Amino acid sequence: MAFDAQLAFKEKVAKITLTGSLDASSAPRFKEVIEEAALQSPTKLVLLMDSLEFLASAGLRVLIFAKQKMGATVDIYVVGSQGPVLGTLEMSGFHHSVYIQDTYADA
Amino acid sequence: MASDTVLAGKIDSLEARIDYYPTHEIAGFRLRPGKPFPFGATLVPGGVNFSVFSSYAFTCVLVLFEKGSVEPLAEISFPDSFRIGHVWSMMVFDLDCERIEYGYRMDGPFDTVAGHRFNKDKILLDPYAKAVGGRDVWGTSPDWDSLFPYRGRLVFEDFDWEDDRPLEVPIEDLVIYEMHIRSFTRHPSSGVRHPGTFAAMRDKIPYIKELGVTCVELMPIYEFDEFENSRRHPDTGEMLYNYWGYSTVNFFAPKAGFAATGRLGMQVDELKNLVKELHKNNIEVILDVVFNHTAEGDERGPTFSFRGIDNKTYYMLTPEGYYYNFSGCGNTLNCNNPIVRSIVLDCLRYWASEYHIDGFRFDLAAILGRDPWGAPLSNPPLLESLAFDPVLGKCKLIAEAWDAGGLYQVGSFPAFGRWAEWNGKYRDDLRCFLKGDSGKVGSLAQRIQGSPDLYGWNGRGPTASINFITCHDGFSMYDLFSYNEKHNEANGENNNDGGNDNDSWNCGCEGETSDPGIINFRKRLIRNAWTILMVSHGIPMVLMGDEMGRTQRGNNNTYCQDNDLNWLDWGLMDENADLLRFARNMVSFRMAHPVLRNRYHLSNQDYMGSGYADISWHGESAWNADWSDESRTLAFMLCGKHAKSGTVCDEYIYVAMNSHWETKCFEIPMPAPDSGKWYVAVNTAMPSPEDIFEPGKEPELGDQGHFLVTPYSVVVLVAR
CATH class of the missing domain: 3.20.20.80 (Glycosidases)
Structure with a gap:
């Protein structure tokens, strides 16, 4: 499935829905969306990953970028990640830097 | 032209920095003379700076691979004008840093007596590579015939350390x-x-x-x-x-x-x-x-x-x-x-x-x-x-x-x-x-x-x-x-x-x-x-x-x-x-x-006016250690007033060590009058949990003047 990243705002919460494969070729698009979200100074960043099928190191790099771009005061929630995507987050230790949630309502 | 699969497309900052602007093109790759320092492959705006040292090589070739590929994607010879002294350096633009592996071919003399073993058929790992591919999973048998078994990779230095730094524990x-x-x-x-x-x-x-x-x-x-x-x-x-x-x-x-x-x-x-x-x-x-x-x-x-x-x-x-x-x-x-x-x-x-x-x-x-x-x-x-x-x-x-x-x-x-x-x-x-x-x-x-x-x-x-x-x-x-x-x-x-x-x-x-x-x-x-x-x-x-x-x-x-x-x-x-x-x-x-963690050597003297040296030596008789060649026993007492060179106050500690095959009766020195009584912290002869007690929970020693130390055992007392 082709990669897609859709940004939506509700009050000061930025919600990005990710689908497809987040790899080296799609990472720049994700980075653009992160930068777009950062322009509106959100208080919380929610990444919906239910439909994200693959996360390569390039994608992880953008997540690291997101954390540093948003700053320490903006909590990042990773929602619905599963399978190899969740495995990659856990093995690399990134899951300790964000909040992992099963559903958006929890976030 | 270079393969589209490794070209990452337009780099926004490229036009903004003339010192990172391509001046050459070889085999479809846009290049410019690199910076000799730092050695290794360094990410720069829009590209990668490759720099490698060799005193005796005649020529140097940058060999690029798609990750895991057997055959090189490209081989780019360093133009002679890109060499400063013994350092070849070159910036290559538009590389997909996630999917590139790199090495070098060096041509030079093969004269073993003179110490030279160049072989331009070998693709060499950069000594300054920050990550290496080829042995990615422990124990997975490698391709023994590979021309490029250890493959240099590019590394992003964007880790989120937050406020971490080395701890600097004394x-x-x-x-x-x-x-x-x-x-x-x-x-x-x-x-x-x-x-x-x-x-x-x-x-x-x-x-x-x-x-x-x-x-x-x-x-x-x-x-x-x-x-x-x-x-x-x-x-x-x-x-x-x-x-x-x-x-x-x-x-x-x-x-x-x-x-x-x-x-x-x-x-x-x-x-x-x-x-x-x-x-x-x-x-x-x-x-x-x-x-x-x-x-x-x-x-x-x-x-x-x-x-x-x-x-x-x-x-x-x-x-x-x-x-x-x-x-x-x-x-x-x-x-x-x-x-x-x-x-x-x-x-x-x-x-x-x-x-x-x-x-x-x-x-x-x-x-x-x-x-x-x-x-x-x-x-x-x-x-x-x-x-x-x-x-x-x-x-x-x-x-x-x-x-x-x-x-x-x-x-x-x-x-x-x-x-x-x-x-x-x-x-x-x-x-x-x-x-x-x-x-x-x-x-x-x-x-x-x-x-x-x-x-x-x-x-x-x-x-x-x-x-x-x-x-x-x-x-x-x-x-x-x-x-x-x-x-x-x-x-x-x-x-x-x-x-x-x-x-x-x-x-x-x-x-x-x-x-x-x-x-x-x-x-x-x-x-x-x-x-x-x-x-x-x-x-x-x-x-x-x-x-x-x-x-x-x-x-x-x-x-x-x-x-x-x-x-x-x-x-x-x-x-x-x-x-x-x-x-x-x-x-x-x-x-x-x-008192166990002094930065400076013990002096075997009392420099705190406690009446006791920072460390004193004992044996079966207090104040009289047996230093003879046949001795297998030794005891010592650390004065708590000398802890950390006298900057903090600790309890007195007495340690009796018996590596003799017979039980030995150790006469225990008395701690300073204001230092209280002896308590038993460790007796290795005792079964668990009476072999050691948590700090503050040590039982008081019955006979404050003597301790029967079992063969091959150690006793530690604290005074408080």
């Missing part, structure tokens, strides 16, 4: 835990999701924290090849590896095979996460670094990096062009050549700054003090440079102060006020005393004080002494008291490998036994070892698993064993819960008593 407050990443969690009993990896060690941090150690010393974790000299045991068929990893492929890259994410190329992140989490738990990280040789071996070995780039610079060579072998591993890195000195410095600065590493232990460090012809230097420039380097200014520097060429510098290693040493004499003297040898009491007194006989003469304090009784080389502690002889048959070398000077004692039965008397006696000796180690001045270091009675079944050189001879069996936590409890409490005892 060295006298360290308790070091020497361990091997894979061995720590590879055993099925570990219960972790990714056994044998950095991620798994992270899951086990709570265990390390509970043990109480304040520092982990990791056996080699940078890229090595477990298949180097791999073979099958001639009798058993067991696969034997280069398991410990004391043979470097690349000094800057973490070993991918130690990362759960190695197959994804994310070993850098995984290791950094481990360091960050250890720091959050106030645990320092020391790396065991092997700068004495490389994995290229001697003239019969492979050419994959240093040999093909600048053999004459990187290695110590005989006048005939062969390799000096002070390492015992085929070659010797030419550490006091200025170029090699620079790579060592650059490497350690990189680990300290980019990975927040707290210190380094240098394998066979005596080699670092030899000149290019092998002679020991009185003022080795590399050791001086490391000691005074600003980036390394707060790092612990620890030397294994000997080498395989016979240079033994324990006590005389050129320290420049910074270096500590693995104190091999502590190990030897303690082992002899523990098993009841005569003539060791005088040496024991020196070792307990932090070896002033070795370090006091030139102004070095007890912090110069890394005290240990066991380490990865040799028996585990359980085996130290279970075997008289080594049993290395599993290594397939007819039991000829490994040392024969073990100073061990099997306690009456060689190896495993079901005799409870022998088992309990061995455990008592282990408790004795832990006790004396933790009450000694200097920096205690313990070996992974010694806290729970890990055995190597008599093998004292498990360098090649990827099995339970090395893997920590976590079931021992229950099986030897008494030992584990004792070890935890003994570490806790040390940390609770600053």
Whole structure:
């Protein structure tokens, strides 16, 4: 499935829905969306990953970028990640830097 | 044109920076002359700066691969105008940094007598590569015919460290835990999701924290090849590896095979996460670094990096062009050549700054003090440079102060006020005393004080002494008291490998036994070892698993064993819960008593007006230690008013050690009148849990004037 990243705002919460494969070729698009979200100074960043099928190191790099771009005061929630995507987050230790949630309502 | 698959498209910042604007195009790649520094492959706006040094090469070619590909994607010759001095440098733009691997072809003379071994057919690993592909998953058989077995990769330095930095714990407050990443969690009993990896060690941090150690010393974790000299045991068929990893492929890259994410190329992140989490738990990280040789071996070995780039610079060579072998591993890195000195410095600065590493232990460090012809230097420039380097200014520097060429510098290693040493004499003297040898009491007194006989003469304090009784080389502690002889048959070398000077004692039965008397006696000796180690001045270091009675079944050189001879069996936590409890409490005892952790040598005098010297010596009679050659008993008292050179107040501590085969009655000196009564903190002759008491919960000693100390046991009293 082709990669897609859709940004939506509700009050000061930025919600990005990710689908497809987040790899080296799609990472720049994700980075653009992160930068777009950062322009509106959100208080919380929610990444919906239910439909994200693959996360390569390039994608992880953008997540690291997101954390540093948003700053320490903006909590990042990773929602619905599963399978190899969740495995990659856990093995690399990134899951300790964000909040992992099963559903958006929890976030 | 270059393949579209590796072109990342337009780079926004490219037009903004004229110093990063392409001026050349070769084979479809946009280029410009690079910057000589830093060496290696460095990400720059819109591209990558490649820089490599060779004194004698005629030409240099950058070889690019798509990740994992057999055939190169492109070969770009460095235009001669891109060379400054002996450095080729080139910026290549529009590369997809995630999917590129790179190496070099160097053409130059092949004249072995002159020291040159160039071979332009070889694709060479950059000595400054920050990540290496090719051995991504531990134990996966490599393509032996590969032209490019170790593949340089590009690394982003964007890790989110938050506020982390090296901890800078005062060295006298360290308790070091020497361990091997894979061995720590590879055993099925570990219960972790990714056994044998950095991620798994992270899951086990709570265990390390509970043990109480304040520092982990990791056996080699940078890229090595477990298949180097791999073979099958001639009798058993067991696969034997280069398991410990004391043979470097690349000094800057973490070993991918130690990362759960190695197959994804994310070993850098995984290791950094481990360091960050250890720091959050106030645990320092020391790396065991092997700068004495490389994995290229001697003239019969492979050419994959240093040999093909600048053999004459990187290695110590005989006048005939062969390799000096002070390492015992085929070659010797030419550490006091200025170029090699620079790579060592650059490497350690990189680990300290980019990975927040707290210190380094240098394998066979005596080699670092030899000149290019092998002679020991009185003022080795590399050791001086490391000691005074600003980036390394707060790092612990620890030397294994000997080498395989016979240079033994324990006590005389050129320290420049910074270096500590693995104190091999502590190990030897303690082992002899523990098993009841005569003539060791005088040496024991020196070792307990932090070896002033070795370090006091030139102004070095007890912090110069890394005290240990066991380490990865040799028996585990359980085996130290279970075997008289080594049993290395599993290594397939007819039991000829490994040392024969073990100073061990099997306690009456060689190896495993079901005799409870022998088992309990061995455990008592282990408790004795832990006790004396933790009450000694200097920096205690313990070996992974010694806290729970890990055995190597008599093998004292498990360098090649990827099995339970090395893997920590976590079931021992229950099986030897008494030992584990004792070890935890003994570490806790040390940390609770600053009087055990002075930075400066004890004076054997009273400089605080307490009426007692900072340390006083006793025996069966108080104030009258038996220093005779036949003595096997010694006691000492530490005056709490002299803790940390008198800057803090602690309890008095009295330690009685009996390695005689008979019970001895020790007359106990009275502490200062305002220091209260004696309480029993440790009696290794007692069964658990009465062998050791938590600080503050020690029972009061009945007879305040005497203590019957059982054969081969140690007693510790505290006064309050």
